[in-house]
Amino acid sequence: MKSFLNVQDLGDLKQALAEAQEIKADRYKYDTLGKNKTLLMVFFNNSLRTRLSTQKAAMNLGMNVIVLDVNAGAWKLETERGVIMDGDKSEHLLEAIPVMGSYCDVIGIRSFAGLTDRDYDYAETVYNQFVQYSGKPVFAMETATVHPLQAFADLITIEENSPLPTSPKGEGTRLGTPSLGGDRGGLPKVVLTWAPHPKSLPQAVPNSFAQWMLAADVDFVITHPEGYELDPRFVAGAHVEYDQRKAFEGADFIYAKNWSCPGVTRPEDYGKILHDYHQMMHWTVDAEHMSWTNNAKFMHCLPVRRGMIVTDDVIEAPTSLVIPEAANREISATVVLKRILQG
Ligand code: CP
Numbered sequence: 260m261k262s263f264l265n266v267q268d269l270g271d272l273k274q275a276l277a278e279a280q281e282i283k284a285d286r287y288k289y290d291t292l293g294k295n296k297t298l299l300m301v302f303f304n305n306s307l308r309t310r311l312s313t314q315k316a317a318m319n320l321g322m323n324v325i326v327l328d329v330n331a332g333a334w335k336l337e338t339e340r341g342v343i344m345d346g347d348k349s350e351h352l353l354e355a356i357p358v359m360g361s362y363c364d365v366i367g368i369r370s371f372a373g374l375t376d377r378d379y380d381y382a383e384t385v386y387n388q389f390v391q392y393s394g395k396p397v398f399a400m401e402t403a404t405v406h407p408l409q410a411f412a413d414l415i416t417i418e419e420n421s422p423l424p425t426s427p428k429g430e431g432t433r434l435g436t437p438s439l440g441g442d443r444g445g446l447p448k449v450v451l452t453w454a455p456h457p458k459s460l461p462q463a464v465p466n467s468f469a470q471w472m473l474a475a476d477v478d479f480v481i482t483h484p485e486g487y488e489l490d491p492r493f494v495a496g497a498h499v500e501y502d503q504r505k506a507f508e509g510a511d512f513i514y515a516k517n518w519s520c521p522g523v524t525r526p527e528d529y530g531k532i533l534h535d536y537h538q539m540m541h542w543t544v545d546a547e548h549m550s551w552t553n554n555a556k557f558m559h560c561l562p563v564r565r566g567m568i569v570t571d572d573v574i575e576a577p578t579s580l581v582i583p584e585a586a587n588r589e590i591s592a593t594v595v596l597k598r599i600l601q602g
Pocket residue numbers: 305306307308309310401409560561562
């Protein structure tokens with residue numbers, strides 16, 4: 260594997276889930292695979308889980324790790340081509356990338372959407388420059404439009420906590436053979452719900468979550484206020500229900516997340532918050548919302564703002580999966596790095 264951005268990069272999802280369980284049973288099983296190999300993790304944005312879990316995953320595989328916080332101690336980087344660099348940016352990404360590539364064997368990139376230029380963000384400009392100019396395998400640690408390590412961990416968590424018996428198609432996994440469409444009867448119902456937030460957030464997490472759920476054997480529903488429609492390249496074929504209560508009915512998993520306007524129907528609204536959040540607090544996931552479900556498990560990628568996205572009682576309930584979900588980030592990262600090391 261030379262690049263990890265989308266669910267398709269993993270190939271057979273059932274096989275990837277089986278590998279995740281293999282790693283979970285013995286996370287040091289491949290502890291010599293990364294001997295004398297170096298992972299460089301490049302952060303253009305803050306992180307807690309991604310930084311720690313990916314570093315731990317690399318250590319599980321015997322790799323050396325270098326972490327670069329671009330905004331803390333490195334030269335300020337220009338990312339646009341064709342500019343006269345007479346401002347505060349001292350180095351261009353197009354020199355910095357091959358230099359970084361010369362010091363390592365694998366590169367992880369965290370580079371969020373700027374949320375001002377939709378075309379620039381949705382072209383994954385920064386990530387693709389690393390792919391093109393580093394000469395090394397590159398994987399996403401949340402880029403402008405996707406967060407696949409999170410979505411993979413989310414899928415592992417759903418598989419482990421599915422209320423349904425093992426699928427006969429699944430050969431030991433609960434979710435069975437990944438498929439698109441078809442009969443959803445008897446499958447776990449997974450609901451991605453928009454929730455309010457005071458700041459403008461990217462669409463990377465919901466994009467990836469939708470993409471991965473559509474590739475898995477689940478009954479997947481998205482609910483959000485009108486205007487927050489996600490990009491069709493990630494949600495084509497998904498069931499969108501604008502009535503949050505209807506969407507929650509019978510749900511086995513509630514996955515809450517805020518995202519700003521993806522600009523699908525009105526490109527000029529890209530990255531905006533469409534309504535004052537004070538008027539959207541009825542979308543906050545609280546005990547009443549959870550009572551509409553089939554005793555659903557609550558999920559969120561973290562960090563989460565309590566009282567905005569979810570109430571204290573819901574996130575602290577035994578049905579909350581936010582901690583095991585975060586713990587599974589080590590597992591998803593170990594599988595992905597193992598695949599990259601194995602070429
Ligand atoms: N969920 C997630 O990616 O967390 P961090 O932003 O802390 O890495």
